[in-house]
Amino acid sequence: MSEDAGHKNASASPQRRSFLLAAAWGGGIAGLGGLTGLTIAKLTRKQTAAPARKPVLGDEFTYDVARFQKSDPALLRYQEITRFASGLEHARALAVAADAAIFVGGNGGIRNFSAKGEAGLKISLDQPVYSIALRASGEMIVGQLGKISVLDASGAVLAVWSGLPENLLPTSIALAGELVFVADAANRVVLKLDASGKKLGVIGARDPARNLKGFVVPSPYFCVRMAPDGLLRIANPGEHQIEAFTLDGDLEVAWGHGSFAVAGFCGCCNPVSFDVFPDGSFVTCEKGLPRVKLYNSTGEFTGLVAGPDAFPEYLQAANAGTTDVLGSGVYAAIDPQGRVLVLDSVSGLIRIMQRKPLDHE
Amino acid sequence: MSDEPSIPAGENQRPTGERRRPAGSVGHPAQHSPVIEPPLPSASLPAAQFSRHAISRRELLKSGARGASLLGFGAAAGFLSGRESKDATRWQIDPNQCIQCGRCATDCVLEVSAVKCVHSYGMCGYCKLCTGYFEPEPINLDEGAENQLCPTGAIKREFIEDPYYEYSINKELCVGCGKCVKGCNMFGNGSLYLQVCHDRCINCNICSIATACPAQAFHQVPLTKPYLLRGKGASAK
Numbered sequence: 400m401s402e403d404a405g406h407k408n409a410s411a412s413p414q415r416r417s418f419l420l421a422a423a424w425g426g427g428i429a430g431l432g433g434l435t436g437l438t439i440a441k442l443t444r445k446q447t448a449a450p451a452r453k454p455v456l457g458d459e460f461t462y463d464v465a466r467f468q469k470s471d472p473a474l475l476r477y478q479e480i481t482r483f484a485s486g487l488e489h490a491r492a493l494a495v496a497a498d499a500a501i502f503v504g505g506n507g508g509i510r511n512f513s514a515k516g517e518a519g520l521k522i523s524l525d526q527p528v529y530s531i532a533l534r535a536s537g538e539m540i541v542g543q544l545g546k547i548s549v550l551d552a553s554g555a556v557l558a559v560w561s562g563l564p565e566n567l568l569p570t571s572i573a574l575a576g577e578l579v580f581v582a583d584a585a586n587r588v589v590l591k592l593d594a595s596g597k598k599l600g601v602i603g604a605r606d607p608a609r610n611l612k613g614f615v616v617p618s619p620y621f622c623v624r625m626a627p628d629g630l631l632r633i634a635n636p637g638e639h640q641i642e643a644f645t646l647d648g649d650l651e652v653a654w655g656h657g658s659f660a661v662a663g664f665c666g667c668c669n670p671v672s673f674d675v676f677p678d679g680s681f682v683t684c685e686k687g688l689p690r691v692k693l694y695n696s697t698g699e700f701t702g703l704v705a706g707p708d709a710f711p712e713y714l715q716a717a718n719a720g721t722t723d724v725l726g727s728g729v730y731a732a733i734d735p736q737g738r739v740l741v742l743d744s745v746s747g748l749i750r751i752m753q754r755k756p757l758d759h760e
Numbered sequence: 761m762s763d764e765p766s767i768p769a770g771e772n773q774r775p776t777g778e779r780r781r782p783a784g785s786v787g788h789p790a791q792h793s794p795v796i797e798p799p800l801p802s803a804s805l806p807a808a809q810f811s812r813h814a815i816s817r818r819e820l821l822k823s824g825a826r827g828a829s830l831l832g833f834g835a836a837a838g839f840l841s842g843r844e845s846k847d848a849t850r851w852q853i854d855p856n857q858c859i860q861c862g863r864c865a866t867d868c869v870l871e872v873s874a875v876k877c878v879h880s881y882g883m884c885g886y887c888k889l890c891t892g893y894f895e896p897e898p899i900n901l902d903e904g905a906e907n908q909l910c911p912t913g914a915i916k917r918e919f920i921e922d923p924y925y926e927y928s929i930n931k932e933l934c935v936g937c938g939k940c941v942k943g944c945n946m947f948g949n950g951s952l953y954l955q956v957c958h959d960r961c962i963n964c965n966i967c968s969i970a971t972a973c974p975a976q977a978f979h980q981v982p983l984t985k986p987y988l989l990r991g992k993g994a995s996a997k
Contacts, residue, residue, distance in 0.1 A: 428830045456862045459911040462942035464896050617885020618949040637887055657889045659896045666947030667887035687947035717946050720859035724950035
């Protein structure tokens, strides 16, 4: 480096230093200003003053149904003999075969169990299963969102029925000989189909000329069963009734009333599920207050299969407010031995309930 | 030139410890450099040397004005950025996490909570026996006060057609206790639920209800989507 160049650089240095010094001062001042501004912005925000906490809410602000969550032991006609886990999330479909094999459907597919609860076949399905009906041949008719499929006993898909509503929500399926009845909660009607899935008609649509008000189905719980008297039984949950229809859709009779008392159907929309004994009497299931109850063929309350306190997981979730409102169903099916199988979606457990011996027996 | 590796002349050559040493002093490694830095004012400094670095009143005012304007600019920028970050979000309740504990009614800084019950009409079953409207065991299914669940009478029921009724919330009366929400969630389909109403909420930087919420159901959501609504056609009415 020449001495000139060195001198030049050395003489430029003080200017640069002054500049840097000034810039540093400027930046510092601006930064200080920024911090001040930020602090002012924070200070002028509405502050979370320690709230003058209002008094604890009185009892009138508490939703209290605890008094209905205990059942009278004197009303219990059944006792639990075993229980097992369905292994499915949102298990909501329950069916029993003629050989007492148990089929459960939910998110993930279908699980098969022996009458004793031993796990068998697992059928994986992409879409949640909402309903299952079993043919004598061993075929399964499976309801999923927007479709009905026929599966063989190994779970292979034999057919997917077309021509059904796109928004079909098949929450229950009943068989009457070759006829198939599908409760469609989305459209609030029961579809009447032939053995190949061809639509033959609709039952329960609003029709004042036939004295039909239509079904009131506020949530995806809508059940249809075939009764031994040859009439269909269809739940009208918003009306708290079970209605009897001919296979052609004429309303014959209805029974049931809304009440939190044990003889009635609680909440806004119950029963969510039911089944019919060979003698024409009923087992019904309610959500909200999980209750499984017995009614005779004319709709008179005769006792409990299981009261709310038999479902501690369900009650805990309901009281804590953590229940999934669309996945809190309770379902029942009667097996060939007259036992009542109970599935609750919250715990995913299947309970096998057997009739208690009567006192005089 | 010595045999040491040459280092270009410049400020990097100067040890920082020597920065305040008066230029030209003996032993300075850059003693051939001109005076580059004003010495610190000192009583022992010769007056001539000190006067060389004195600034005029005009320069002082000029510098002061510059500094003040920079400070002001920085303050404005800081203030705006502070405001901006706060205004970009709103507090809201996730109805799927809410457990209807009642804290919304008691823990808001406002006299009457900004949390209100809202209704998704598209989801509602329009039930005759609405468990959000009626006591669990009503005497009659009518509008009698003794049959209504809401302690403040904030839910209005209107007949639509048999058997359907429409339910709407009077926000002036609703205190956000969530009693009706619990009834609807437990037995119905959850079309009644709680939301922070932004026509009332003052958007505290730390929401006191969020702090108290045992279910961590309060979240800061974008200003562009300030409600977490359920169902189709949901509205925060």
